[in-house]
Amino acid sequence: MTFDSLGLNAALMRAIAEQGYEKPTPIQQRAIPVVLAGRDILASAQTGTGKTAGFTLPLLQRLDSTRSGRRNGGVRALILSPTRELAAQVGESVTTYGRHLKLRSGVIYGGVKIGPQIRQLREGIDIVVATPGRLLDHASQGTIDLSMVETLVLDEADRMLDMGFIHDIRRIIKQVPKVRQTLMFSATFSKEIRQLADGLLRQPEKIDVSPRNTTVERIIQRVHPVAKDTKRALLSWLIDSNDWYQVLVFTRTKHGANRLAQQLERDGVISAAIHGNKSQGARTRALAAFKAGKIRVLVATDLAARGLDIERLPHVVNYELPNVPEDYVHRIGRTGRAGLEGEAVSLVCPDENGYLRDIEKFLGYKIPSEAIHGFERQVRVVAPETKSGPVEQLGRRGGQARNGKQRSNVRRGTKAVKRPGAQRHRGIAA
Ligand code: AMP
Numbered sequence: 283m284t285f286d287s288l289g290l291n292a293a294l295m296r297a298i299a300e301q302g303y304e305k306p307t308p309i310q311q312r313a314i315p316v317v318l319a320g321r322d323i324l325a326s327a328q329t330g331t332g333k334t335a336g337f338t339l340p341l342l343q344r345l346d347s348t349r350s351g352r353r354n355g356g357v358r359a360l361i362l363s364p365t366r367e368l369a370a371q372v373g374e375s376v377t378t379y380g381r382h383l384k385l386r387s388g389v390i391y392g393g394v395k396i397g398p399q400i401r402q403l404r405e406g407i408d409i410v411v412a413t414p415g416r417l418l419d420h421a422s423q424g425t426i427d428l429s430m431v432e433t434l435v436l437d438e439a440d441r442m443l444d445m446g447f448i449h450d451i452r453r454i455i456k457q458v459p460k461v462r463q464t465l466m467f468s469a470t471f472s473k474e475i476r477q478l479a480d481g482l483l484r485q486p487e488k489i490d491v492s493p494r495n496t497t498v499e500r501i502i503q504r505v506h507p508v509a510k511d512t513k514r515a516l517l518s519w520l521i522d523s524n525d526w527y528q529v530l531v532f533t534r535t536k537h538g539a540n541r542l543a544q545q546l547e548r549d550g551v552i553s554a555a556i557h558g559n560k561s562q563g564a565r566t567r568a569l570a571a572f573k574a575g576k577i578r579v580l581v582a583t584d585l586a587a588r589g590l591d592i593e594r595l596p597h598v599v600n601y602e603l604p605n606v607p608e609d610y611v612h613r614i615g616r617t618g619r620a621g622l623e624g625e626a627v628s629l630v631c632p633d634e635n636g637y638l639r640d641i642e643k644f645l646g647y648k649i650p651s652e653a654i655h656g657f658e659r660q661v662r663v664v665a666p667e668t669k670s671g672p673v674e675q676l677g678r679r680g681g682q683a684r685n686g687k688q689r690s691n692v693r694r695g696t697k698a699v700k701r702p703g704a705q706r707h708r709g710i711a712a
Pocket of ligand 1: 303
């Protein structure tokens with residue numbers, strides 16, 4: 283199937299060609315005609331499926347074809363996003379795909395000055411991409427008028443609920459007209475999401491193009507069993523010995539993200555952390571530097587990384603496994619995008635084996651496991667004068683076994699691999 287058969291106008295076709303897209307992705311094939319026809323959608327689609335163009339292209343076309351020539355009218359399309367990063371990225375897509383149309387768009391999120399947003403709104407914006415909190419600030423100050431919204435999009439609705447935005451969303455919905463088009467995207471469908479959908483959508487077309495396992499099929503996944511205190515050394519070693527660039531590393535906590543980025547810096551790996559406590563400016567700068575290849579490793583928490591659109595991201599590392607199996611799929615979905623191959627590596631210490639089992643149960647298969655010689659067991663320093671045999675001095679040299687002995691692997695069925703460079707490697711000490 284080609285874009286020609288989807289009924290998009292010449293201006294949009296031109297923008298698509300300029301992006302180099304040759305054919306529509308499955309979600310685009312399904313969603314574009316339905317949105318063009320003015321119908322509601324309930325779609326199960328994750329980041330990386332092309333869902334943004336799937337709703338943005340037909341949305342732009344509808345707004346363009348019914349343009350009334352108003353200069354200072356209210357907002358005609360409202361796209362709600364869970365995070366600032368996602369809002370910014372969707373805003374960029376709206377600008378990119380709409381560059382040959384005369385529609386105006388703007389992005390509204392917190393953490394930055396409200397003044398410029400107010401000025402932009404005053405001048406008139408057709409399409410607003412917003413995070414719920416700042417949007418409500420504008421609504422309560424009377425600086426945004428949502429009474430003319432024709433289309434409402436809830437992007438990553440499940441994540442918005444996870445982040446506690448349900449009340450904000452309900453307050454926003456009270457301000458948009460009852461008669462409207464509503465498009466809802468969610469990677470997962472909990473009871474809460476279904477309830478929200480039931481209340482918002484009118485006979486929606488249900489689209490499920492990415493059963494969760496097919497999304498990750500293009501991604502080479504691997505588990506490295508590792509002792510807890512040799513994890514960082516293993517990460518540095520993997521980055522260094524494989525010559526990895528543009529590595530997105532996940533930690534569970536903001537504090538853990540900061541600490542790991544600092545430690546990697548000390549190992550000589552240029553790194554930055556991105557999480558909710560960082561100012562918007564710092565997050566934007568870190569992401570831009572990472573995209574530009576100036577930062578080798580971006581350490582992120584799940585929330586900060588959600589929806590990040592980093593093209594051709596080759597490596598994702600789970601430094602700590604998420605305790606929610608769905609988050610594993612979201613994380614590794616950052617690699618292997620738009621038909622490209624990616625690699626997702628998880629460093630799993632013994633106390634995370636339960637999480638690993640849950641993830642494998644969720645995926646429906648076992649992730650191949652490979653122990654890296656010298657990193658898979660606990661650091662143990664045995665005093666030379668004891669009778670217990672050869673001296674084992676592991677930890678401070680990044681956990682390399684010095685006696686060359688190989689112990690049985692931590693996980694059943696794991697394959698031990700002796701890396702040729704492992705014994706020679708230096709420079710990853712704490
Ligand atoms: P999304 O799932 O919306 O975050 O999009 C994922 C990535 O796929 C983005 O980098 C888009 O630029 C890219 N993309 C979207 N549609 C297409 C297409 N039809 N062909 C190739 N790449 C696409």
